[in-house]
Amino acid sequence: MVEPEDLQSLKTIALLGGCQGPIWLSSQSLGNELGISPQTASRRLIALERERLIARSMRPDGQYVALTPRGEQVLRREYADYVRIFNQERRQYTLTGTVISGLGEGRYYMSLPYYREQFSASLGFEPFPGTLNVRLDPPSIQVRKHVENAGWIEIPGFTADDRTFGGARVLPCRIQGQKCAIVVPSRTHYPEDIIEIIAGCELRKALNLNDNDKIEVEITHD
Structure with a gap:
């Protein structure tokens, strides 16, 4: 959970150009932007760096700061x-389908620290290290197409141990009131009638779900 004062500082750095790359930023200049002392601004920069929301580097002409992918996801x-x-038109979509067994790949990818950090920030x-797989009913396949331009959040890919991992998109939703999200990897092999869902818990246990159970996935399209 990002503290309100840290979020304010992160937003200010982004408004100064910190999402586009490293910007020159002193504790004095940040303090002036926020109306706080240089000492307090310095502590906030340290806190943001500790949470890996920004990256700092020193150059001959001073300190440079940039938002990390994690910091961008928080914003x-x-x-x-x-x-x-604030959006006046809120439309509720419901996808219905049947719980099915997956291939086990979701457990592996959801256990990777980078993905876990990005999903947590977003x-x-x-x-939970695993996904709930749902085969959509035919009418819901058409409904799904209506939310393709909804509030999807992009998760960038990364490289580790000489291996490249693709990015993904996530769309917040709920199942029986449980907060979760549809995840679509950029390198997916699933057909359009199957969706993968992640949550902060094991949905099968939390909601007492088994293969062939019918469920509803609620999406608010803003």
Whole structure:
């Protein structure tokens, strides 16, 4: 959970150009932007760096600061919240389908630290290492197409141990009131009638679900 004062500082750095790359930023200049002392601004920068929301480097002419992908995701989540608050047209979509067994790949990918950090920053929960797989009913396949331009959040790919991992898109939703999200890897092999869902818990146990159970996935399209 990002503290309100840290979120304010992160937003200010982004407004100064910190999402586009490293910007020159002193504790004095940040303090002037926020109306706080240089000492307090320095502590906030340290806190943001400790949470891996920014990256700092020193050059001959001073300190340079840039938002990390994790920091950008925190702001994207904040933006999505405000869109939901102020948008006048809120449309509720419901996808229905049947619980099925997956191939086990979701457990592997959801256990990778980078993905877990990005999903946690974007969705507000640390994902359980595994996915719930749902085969959509035919009418819901058409409904799904209506939310293709909804509030999807982009998760960038990364490289580790000489291996490249693709990015993904996530769309917040709920199942029986449980906060979760549809995840679509950029390198997916699933057909359009199957979706994968992540949550902060094991949905099968939390909701007492078994293969062939019918469920409803609620999506609010802002």
